[in-house]
Amino acid sequence: MISLEDYQSIIGKRNIKQIKSLARLYRGKKIIMVNSTKDGGGVAEMLHRLVPLLNELGINCRWEVINGNNGFFNITKNIHNALQGKRIKFSNEDLEKFIRVNKENAKSINLDADMVIIHDPQPLPLVDFYPKNKTKWVWRCHIDMSRPDLSLWKFLRKYLMEYNASIFSIAKFSKILPHPQYLIAPSIDPLSGKNRELSSKEIEGVLKTFNIVRDKPIILQVSRFDSFKDPIGVIKAFRIVRKEINCRLILAGGLASDDPEGEMVLEEVKKEARGDPDIHILLLESKSDIKINALQRVADVVLQKSLKEGFGLTVTEAMWKEKPVIGGEVGGITIQLHNHRTGFLVNSIEGAAYRIRYLLNRPSVSYKIGNQAKKFVSQNFLITRHLRDYLALFYILGNPGKDIIYIGKSKKNFGS
Ligand code: UDP
Numbered sequence: 001m002i003s004l005e006d007y008q009s010i011i012g013k014r015n016i017k018q019i020k021s022l023a024r025l026y027r028g029k030k031i032i033m034v035n036s037t038k039d040g041g042g043v044a045e046m047l048h049r050l051v052p053l054l055n056e057l058g059i060n061c062r063w064e065v066i067n068g069n070n071g072f073f074n075i076t077k078n079i080h081n082a083l084q085g086k087r088i089k090f091s092n093e094d095l096e097k098f099i100r101v102n103k104e105n106a107k108s109i110n111l112d113a114d115m116v117i118i119h120d121p122q123p124l125p126l127v128d129f130y131p132k133n134k135t136k137w138v139w140r141c142h143i144d145m146s147r148p149d150l151s152l153w154k155f156l157r158k159y160l161m162e163y164n165a166s167i168f169s170i171a172k173f174s175k176i177l178p179h180p181q182y183l184i185a186p187s188i189d190p191l192s193g194k195n196r197e198l199s200s201k202e203i204e205g206v207l208k209t210f211n212i213v214r215d216k217p218i219i220l221q222v223s224r225f226d227s228f229k230d231p232i233g234v235i236k237a238f239r240i241v242r243k244e245i246n247c248r249l250i251l252a253g254g255l256a257s258d259d260p261e262g263e264m265v266l267e268e269v270k271k272e273a274r275g276d277p278d279i280h281i282l283l284l285e286s287k288s289d290i291k292i293n294a295l296q297r298v299a300d301v302v303l304q305k306s307l308k309e310g311f312g313l314t315v316t317e318a319m320w321k322e323k324p325v326i327g328g329e330v331g332g333i334t335i336q337l338h339n340h341r342t343g344f345l346v347n348s349i350e351g352a353a354y355r356i357r358y359l360l361n362r363p364s365v366s367y368k369i370g371n372q373a374k375k376f377v378s379q380n381f382l383i384t385r386h387l388r389d390y391l392a393l394f395y396i397l398g399n400p401g402k403d404i405i406y407i408g409k410s411k412k413n414f415g416s
Pocket of ligand 1: 314
């Protein structure tokens, strides 16, 4: 079991002390996180790490997952897609079902707490089915809300009016809402199986499992099979590059239980790959942390060619491993990759192909960018920073009007 003290070697004693002092201000309070899947995707990834750490810090934090059948998750996936800008028409029955399933969940999930944090739109309407008491309700939006479908947004906004605050990953996603909005960037856990150092034996073991030979440069994208991650665009970019440079492509990803579209996208990807022996399509099971870690470590270039992206933890994970990352210029990827400094942003298949070639032909540039990328992640996107942001938020929401937090004995300003 990883404990907060274990992060000291990465972030230093002073930062650990700050986190503990902040946590003291909210110790003994009860927080409940709610989302729609235990496995698959970035939200589950983060909750698996944040919830135990909050408990270790003396905050009583529980994680609940709403239930629903395939019909429900088809609707919520469409809601997710429409909020990310896809044109989708919702029937009244769909929207009624979306609300009804939330109402049924409310009967079995006890959300009596000081604060309830609802992740993403799937459980958003739950707020309507609980008594209005002391509980603070916070909506934590992880998706790319730069251009949501407006009629759907209007519908969901009714429920959001009942919340006390919202959290977005980047400023561009914020909306006009009648409550305070906070910006909290997601994070990775440097000590998890997905991000810790691996021995060469562990890495070779993974490559053997997947029959991957390291005889030529490896280009990698790790993602759920989702059209917003543009796996077809990745294959097309790879084909352009391969005309000049002999290389391999690995597309690795799994299916999330709240994403019924995954299998269809996977089939499209297989069709596009046309049995090409240099294109490895790896369907990962839910507990594939070491495998993903190893694949990211052997890659020469990592892609995240998303067309929409709330944040893109896969980008952060690869940057942490000092890889040069090329990402779509969308959503949260734009606060991680800064051209020629921490990675590259692209807007087309040709652009992606150009940057892959550029990096494969310049190992010293790849090395320098990878180096800077790791530093940038360690300063901005580690779980300890995330924990500190949450703790500050708990305090601020629990103490309206107090926007300066004094911690420890010195009463020094902790920061604004
Ligand atoms: N991931 C995983 N298995 C997979 C695909 C992705 O464990 O088959 C992980 C990935 O390593 C990352 C997270 O799930 O930690 C995906 O987060 P991201 O923000 O990149 O995308 P999301 O899936 O949330 O849209």
